[in-house]
Amino acid sequence: MRRIFALILIVLFSSLATADSRESVLLNGTWQTVFARGISELPAEGWKDFNVPGKEDSDGSGEARFLWLRRQIEIPASWDGCRVFVRLDSARYNPHVYVDGKFI
Helix, strand or coil: CHHHHHHHHHHHHHHHHHHHCCCCCCCCEEEEEEEECCCCCCCCCCCEEEEECCCCCCCCCCCCCEEEEECCCCCCHHHCCCCCCCCCCCCCCCCCCEECCEEC
């Protein structure tokens, strides 16, 4: 009985170690943000710095507007050929993600 229990612990701890060893790029920090009336075209002007995590408030006009956020990040060379996942913890209302100008 002890051998089975020890094997379960080894499997459990090895899977936890594997989960913690994944490489990641933290997306917190300074982004640029702008409100727009639609999502079909990237706004050309009006961008301002915004710290993530944070909260961007509406101007109270009552109009339907969309918040665009953008940031340039460096992907480690070791990720070449690997699947990459984007985790957006606080995004709401159907976020759209673009990489190099392409919707993903």
